[in-house]
Structures are given as C-alpha cells and as structure tokens.
Amino acid sequence: MTDAGTLAEACTSVPEDAPHAPDLLAKFDPLIAEREALLATGVRDPFAIVMERVLSPTEAIINGRHTILLGTYNYMGMTFDPEVIEAGKQALDEFGSGTTGSRVLNGTYAGHKACEDALKAFYGTDHAMVFSTGYQANLGIISTLAGKGDYIILDADSHASIYDGCWLGNAEIVRFRHNSVEDLDRRLARLPKEAGKLVVLEGVYSMLGDVAPLPEMVAVAKRHGAMILCDEAHGMGFFGAHGRGVYEALGCEGDIDFVVGTFSKSVGTVGGFCVSNHPKFEVLRLVCRPYVFTASLPPSVVATAAASIRKLMHADAKRAHLWKNSRRLHQGLRDLGFTLGTPEAQSAIIAVMLPDQALAVGMWQGLLERGLYVNMARPPATPAGTFLLRCSLCAEHRDEQVDQIIEMFAAAGRAVGCIG
Template structure:
C-alpha cells in the first residue's frame, strides 16, 4: 500500500475541493488589512466576529510600542532554547509578573499555547498515572495526554456524576490529574469548578485548568476561572495562552514553585523549542499591564457579549449554553453551516464555521466571539445581517 493512498480516499478533502470549486470554501482566507473589529478580505470590509482578541489589545498603542521597542533592543529572535541561549530578562520578568497576577508561586512561559499543554501534561503524567479530561477539552490537552506514558480517561462534558464515576474507578495508588478548560472554546460555557474541586479533594486528584479563553475575560481584572469562583488556592496548575487576550503568541503555566521547576526541567516541548521572540514577550508583558490598568475593557466586553447573546436568542438562533463572549450558533448540518457562513460573509460579517472533526457529527456550528472594542453600531449591524442571512438560509 502506498502511504499517500489515504489522501485520495479522505472524504473531507473531497468535500473541501467541492467547496473550493463552488466558491464557498471558508478556510485559510488571507486578511489584507485588520483594525481589530473590522478586516478587509478580497477588497471588502467585514465586521470581525471570529477573533479571540477579547480585549482588543492587538491594536493598543502600548502593546504595539512594546513589541517595536523589544525588536530594536533584542532583535527579532532568540535563536535558541530557554535551556541554552534563549532566556531573556524579558522572559523572567513576564514569568514573575504572571505568577504575581495569578496569585501563584511561579510561572513558566512556552513558545505557544499548544506546546504548553503538550509539555506540561506529558511531563506530569507518567507510567501508572491517569489524566482525566472533559470530552470537550481542547485538542492540545488530548494530545498532551497521548504523548504521556500514562492513561487518559474522559468524562461527559461538565457532567459531575460522570466525573465522579471516572474518579471512583481509578486505582487508589494512581496519580490523578483532572484537566478542564475554564471556558470551553466552542460552546462558550464555563467549567463548574466548585463541584470539580470537591471531587478532586474527595478522590485525591490534582487539578489543572486551561484558562486560554478565561484570562482577560473572567475574574478580577481578568485573572481567570479560579479567581472567578474564589478557588485560586484549590487549583494546582493554571494554564493560559498569549494569543487571545494578551494579543501576542505563546503560552504559560503557573503553580507551586517545585511543580513549575520540575516541568521546566522535564517538558520536552519547552526544552527542545526556541524561546518566545522578544516582540511577543514584550507585547504580552504590556498587555498584562493594560489588563490591570484598564479594567473597564472587561466590563465593555461583557456588555457587548451579553447584548449579542440576547439579540441572537431573540431572533431564534440556537446558541446552546453559552454564557461568555464566545457565542456558538448551532446549525448542525455541515453544508447548511457553510451556506450560512457564506451568506454572512457576503453581507459583511466574518465568523468561523466549525465542522466535524472539530465538533462531533451533526453538531456543526458557527463560532462567534466578541471584543471590548466592538461598538454598539457594529453589533446593531451584525444582528441585522444575522437576521437577514438566517431567514434566507432557513435557519430561523
């Protein structure tokens, strides 16, 4: 058998070709210009409702200036791993400020959020250990478990009865790590941390929370899910990314100093990767400062998100259990989802179609997300477009 035979037989690739031929392929569209809340694609200006730029900091003068200054001072790259020549004073400063911000003893920054989960989980979960994950956890969590030498067990999404069954089935002598998203990236709902913490304490499990979509969104000054529930001292490891609210690229973990020190010396994706670029590090540092200096951004983000959520619900769209600035629109039929995306695109709104295997079969959706910098006028226009497109495609 030829290794490449599978390529010709892949059904989803055949469907992608069909969509390209019909002019309705929704992926890999190059942005010619972006101002955060609006973008230009193929010469057309659209309202951006598909970005994770929750606080709108990618265009903040302080963040941009910090990145420019770092390039002038350090150049464009560290050209080495953190173990060797790739640790800058900026990296250490960012780690110290993150730990302080999250009320943890220490923090460690990685080059991407994906690498953060791969390295952290595979370092902690060894032979005889068990990682316990929510079925809607991010792919990087699942891949981190697969790379580990331990076992992965999964529980139904936000189902505490099922989580307890899984925990009760684990051997007493096994090390156990429960890993959940704080805010789930597709459904936009929040993990029930108070109940999860109780179960972890009952069964002697440690807890890791992926706050990629929570930092800058939930909690005091955007400190995340644990802070939101008043459980910072009960969550062992907090993970986050810089590619959302921090307007940069990279990731981090925060926790007890001895745990972070262990991961720093054992996480392969950390040890064998070049470090965060100076510009990305400086941008993340500046964004962290803005989060603390301008809390009104978070207030406006929630105002915009709540208004859009109520507007979509009143029009008759199915938005599931969303309670955050991530608002899915469930259409479920794959092709109808693409046609709805194209209609919105043609009318001036950009959002993200999510199809299997990104979601379970028959759960195709449009993922929308909102920014602190969206205006009331943009939301008014977006709701008008959703109503028009939804009626044309037969969604509402």
C-alpha cells in the same frame, strides 16, 4: 570509494520487483472529496480566508471589502494597543528578531523573565513558565506531570492540545461526559487509590462557550486525591475580579494546582504559559520536552505580552464592556430565532447551532458577503454531527457594531432559511 554520481544513481534506481509504496495521504481521500464537492457548489472555503489588511481589533479588509471581525478570539482588543505595540518595537530594536535558542540554553532573554514576572503578578503565584505557543504549554505540562502508570481524567470535549499532551506522556486516559460532575466522580472512584491522578478542566470550552462547574468538580477531584490543572485560555482577561479566569470568578484559586493559558487570545499576541504555587514547579524547566527542545519566543513577542498582561490587570472597564457586548448579542440572536449553544451568555463565545454543513457554510458565506466574519466549526473540532458558527466578541466592539452584527445575522438567516 563511492563517488557522488554513483551514490545518486543508487538512490534513484528502483528495482522492478519493488512493492508499490502506499500513498500515506490516501486516508484523507474522503475529506478531500467532501471539500471538493462543497467548493464545487460555488461557496468560498471557510478555512482559507486571507486578512488582506487588519484595520483594528474589530475590523479588517477581506476580499477587498470592509469587514467586521467576530471570530478572532481578540477578547480584550489588545492587538492595536499603542503601549503594547511600542514595547514590541523597542524590544525588536534592542534585542533583534529572534533568540535562535531554547529557554534552557541561549533562549532566555531579559524579556522572557520580565514576561514571567508579569504573569506571576497577574495571577498572584510563585512560579510561571512561558512557552512558545499555548498548544505547547498544554502539551508540555500535561505530558510531564502524568506519565506511564498515572491517570489523566479529562472532559470528553477537551481541546486537542490537552488530548495530545495525554498521548505524549503515555498516561492512562479516562474521559468523563462533558461538564458532568457525577460522571467525573464515578470514574475517579474506579481508579486505584495509590495511583497518580491529574484532572484536567477548562474554564470556558471553546466551541459552545459554556463554563465548567469548577467548584463542584474541584471538590470531587480533591476528594479522590487528584491534582488539578485548569486551562483558562478562553477565560483569562475578563472572568474574575482580576481577570484571571473562571477559576477566580468561581472562588477556586486555592484549590487549582496548575493554570495553563495562552497569549493568543486576550493578551493579543502569541505564546503560552503555566503558573503555579507548587514548591517543586521549577524542576519542570529541566524535564518538560516541549519547553526544553524548542526555540523560545522572539524578544518582541514577549515584550508585547508582558505589556499587555500588565495592562489587563487594570482593565475593569474593558471587562464590563465585553460582558455587555456578549449579553446584547446573545439576546439579539435568540430573539431572531437562532438556536444557540448556551441558554444565556456564559462567556465571550456565542455558538450559533446549525443542522448540517451545507446550511452552516451557506450562512457563513451570507454573513461574509454582508461584511461580517465569523468562524465556521465542524467535526472533528466539534462533536460528531455538530455544525456551528462561532462568534467571539471583543471589548473593542462598539455598540453600533453589535447592532450591525445582529442586522447581518437577520438578513443572512432569512436568505438561507435559518430563521423565518
């Protein structure tokens, strides 16, 4: 019988002729070198910012400085809503800090069902499933709906979670050019008529903030016998009469089979979901791996989500103010001479396009030093060769804050040479 000492010796001894193990991280050496060269110029790391203190949905302390937040996706400003916070505190007291279990075992509490009921009321659907993250919602629903022998037809600019859902499900992936109705039509026409097909669209695309031509795309997908999933992560809360998303605003509610979304944006917490009227929808709870094999959200999180969703049903004033903010900022930046990702304000996302990474980082740091935080985006999050500063507005941004933001862009842009 082998004792512990002998076993340890066997595990640590390496034969002299053993091959040298390749470094599995070596493939990232070019990225490491690029990052080190960038930081050697004295700029801060745009991807290592620490929020030392968050004061409100629109303000925080960063590097010891009072900073306006313009890169948080906190579209409807629900993170500090008193009723939302109180709901989370009460659930924490009554149900504890976590479930320690999957939704299909011990991980479904009363709060999870209440959150799903809130989603069904918000979207006017028969069914709702809550996931632990928005990423898992796409990963789970897409991989479960379309498997081997099926086809997923998706926009080339789709979010990483959509692509990962395709790969997990082992379906055939067909890309079409970004927001091209004609290319979608051509590619669907080439597929076998009898094959299962799922067209995946996004209401708002997160990099440029542009909106999909959903009515035309939905019509094409239906003509070719495809089911449709629409990701409304960046549209929920402020598009449409009820805030359901772009598909509601553009009159496509009756034709979308599945709507996926997240709690980490307009809802102001964390989690993901899928809603649908499909009569067989509930079977997904038994076969969707990212739902079955992960722990459920803590009771405090689903309580905050449910409270927020119910309030968003009656947030017309917030929606109107957010749209006003978006249009004002878009016009202000365009008047300064910046190149923007869309010709007009299409969503709460405004992308400031820059020609290279050095200028993008310089502009980003110039804004941070003046007290404004935005997101810097670069490949692979953006298409090859595309560098941008992504601004995401909040319904809680005050008019004077929007004025300050425009002034900061003007000063930083002139300092680094982006504008005259």
